[in-house]
Amino acid sequence: MESLQTPSSPDPDDRKTKILVNVLFKGVGGAPVLNRNKFSIATTVKYQSLLVFLRKQLESKANDPLFTYINGAFSPAPDDTISNLYKCFSTDGMLIVYYSSVPAWG
């Protein structure tokens, strides 16, 4: 699996000491489908960086509307870490992030 590097630590050696967790992206509401939707992400990555990464995968521009929901339920604060979100909201060893170009929930 491809790994998302934290922008602040591009050093490949640093990667070995990192804890990686599985993140699954699921499109809803007519959002484009990803060729690959499962990634290993470092736990230190912030949610905001994950969104930048998702945009890159979707080839969407920074201003295109993108709404994301953990477990199809809520949008976390962008400065929350993947570590915290994975500990609290993962299902069967996977953090599931739903994405849509229109507001999809509540």
Added chain:
Amino acid sequence: MASSTPTATTLFRRLCWDGTVPIEVKIDSKELPAGSDRTLESFYIRAPRVSYLPLLIQEVKTFLFDLVLDEASAKDMKTDDWWFEAEGGALLKWHWPVGLLYDLHLVAHPAPDFQMKPFTIILHLASPPTDKLLFTPSIETCKQSFMGQLKEADFLRWGNTKRVTGLRKEDQDGLWEGIVEHNFDDFWRIASKIAPSPNPLAPPLTPNPSSPTLPAPSSRPASTQPPSGSDRDNAYSVRSVPVRIYLPDGPVIQDLVPPFLEDGLPHSLNLFLSAQLPLLFKPSPTSPLTPVDPNAPKSNLAFALIQGVIAPLDCEMAWLGACMSGADGWVNVCIGLDK
């Protein structure tokens, strides 16, 4: 206020809600337009703990426009570009409650004997570092962030966000309006539909049946087993209490915090902190079932500040979730180091 909410719970919620913090807003004089009155560089506010920085801007704006700026500059001034920084250069998060910003400042810069000193913040009038602030600084994005936090807390408690999303649109907006207007009754009339309540009727956990069974604020179900799922609003029935730990200049820690531990005992602040921060908090000697970390300190090296109060470590997590959470449903625990 819902009549089913116990008086003690209402009291604690009221105390948290009424809490205010003193703030000194200094305007970055380099960014003041020519013609401004530079002798008035500070503005003092008592801000509600449950408020947010964008909600303070209106008051600061009135001060600035009436007293500091000349008419022409006031006309051109755009509050959209305003942003706040702590003295020393740390950015202040728009989406964190003011009380949390204050408590975190307090544990990072402890004053002798914990004097209540104003928290000095710098107001910049131009060039917001949007990449670092994470949000376009506006009241609308602040509201969206608040609703997101409310839903995240709801999901942690019950495994879904039905309590929040089940509210009518006007009630969802009413929650935010309650914060904007700092109106306890308006806010809690709606919030009591989603917030858990400590069970007031169950007798306290006691091995002696003849002892008085008056409901204490931290009363808990008589059984050491978690109560059945039918008790839908009980703070002790939640899957997890929404709690975050804030360390001075450190990361924010969040984890699942069940109201009961595997041994059936209620989860306490001491057990939670000694598990998360074993180098700072030692496990309570009253819980022999907890394995003792050999690296644990002989006595606690730190303290926990919740809503500006040094919290007793025997507080139960479920009780904290029901009585000491912020308006967004989260219990924010700021850790300060003992000297």
